[in-house]
Amino acid sequence: MENNGKVYLVGAGPGDPELLTLKAVKAIAAADVLLVDDLVNPDVLVHASPHARVVPVGKRGGCRSTSQAFIERLMIAEARAGKRVVRLKGGDPFIFGRGGEERAHIMAAGIEVDVINGISSGLAAPASIGVPLTHRDWSSGAIFVTGHERADDAGSARTPDWALLAQTGLTLVIYMGVARCRQIQAALLAGGKAGATPVAVIQSASGAGQAQLLTTLENLSEDLAASGLGSPGIIVIGDVVRCATRAGQDLSQLEERFTATAS
Numbered sequence: 001m002e003n004n005g006k007v008y009l010v011g012a013g014p015g016d017p018e019l020l021t022l023k024a025v026k027a028i029a030a031a032d033v034l035l036v037d038d039l040v041n042p043d044v045l046v047h048a049s050p051h052a053r054v055v056p057v058g059k060r061g062g063c064r065s066t067s068q069a070f071i072e073r074l075m076i077a078e079a080r081a082g083k084r085v086v087r088l089k090g091g092d093p094f095i096f097g098r099g100g101e102e103r104a105h106i107m108a109a110g111i112e113v114d115v116i117n118g119i120s121s122g123l124a125a126p127a128s129i130g131v132p133l134t135h136r137d138w139s140s141g142a143i144f145v146t147g148h149e150r151a152d153d154a155g156s157a158r159t160p161d162w163a164l165l166a167q168t169g170l171t172l173v174i175y176m177g178v179a180r181c182r183q184i185q186a187a188l189l190a191g192g193k194a195g196a197t198p199v200a201v202i203q204s205a206s207g208a209g210q211a212q213l214l215t216t217l218e219n220l221s222e223d224l225a226a227s228g229l230g231s232p233g234i235i236v237i238g239d240v241v242r243c244a245t246r247a248g249q250d251l252s253q254l255e256e257r258f259t260a261t262a263s
Helices: 024-031 042-048 068-080 101-110 121-128 162-166 181-188 217-227 239-243 252-260
Strands: 004-012 031-034 053-056 084-089 112-116 142-146 171-175 198-205 210-218 231-239
Touching: 004 024, 004 101, 024 084, 024 112, 024 252, 031 042, 031 068, 031 171, 068 084, 068 101, 084 217, 101 112, 121 171, 121 198, 142 217, 162 181, 171 210, 198 217, 198 239, 210 217, 231 239
Parallel strands: 004 084, 004 112, 031 053, 031 084, 142 171
Antiparallel strands: 171 231, 198 210, 198 231
16 A cells, blocks of 8 residues: 655744745645644644644753654654654744754655745844844844754764854854853854944744843843843844844934944
8 A cells, every 4th residue: 555644844933823834834734743843833733634633742942852763753653654744843944943854864764755944033033123134234144053052972062163153244143042142142252253243132033922132242141131031032143233123122222332333
């Protein structure tokens, strides 16, 4: 008997259920099994069939999570049973979503897999406060980077080269960096990044609980601690943050801090 099982790695976007793509909606509606990450807004499941099996597989840094190996085994088992399996991830599956690893394991098992992109929080968060990641006057590009340390095969911590990133002049978009904010701040300053560089921190981008902070690099850790903001959050560092218009703060109070980087 022919096995028609298939896996879809689907990006659910940053939080607002209206930011789902049409292709994602169709995949969710057709799914027999949905494996749903912790950061996915449950409202997107309104598109799922009432007969679909929904399996929460929480994956959030610092919290108890379903093991990656179990998730991959479950996807493969359900697909081999002829099911249409949707792995529903917050943001985009190929931007800090382990989608590349999952695709490789699924394909190695001889199962067809499709990737359906979603809007990443690294795009949605700055846009939600009017900040573009590129700007003809201030930045010719953007770098997406994780602030979360991971041990390599030898047990050593793998961290971005913050000193090198400080010298690029490009917008830095940092995922999973709130917990290590102080270390990231110190490394960028030590690498030569100006203390007056504008910074935005956006928590729960596009969701009902969105909150944000505008500050400067030299004041980042202190202001973030005072703000009460936490994860999930995106940190945006660069002159493009000058464009912010909806951050719930009086921008005029920050102009003096930002002036040092105007030239």
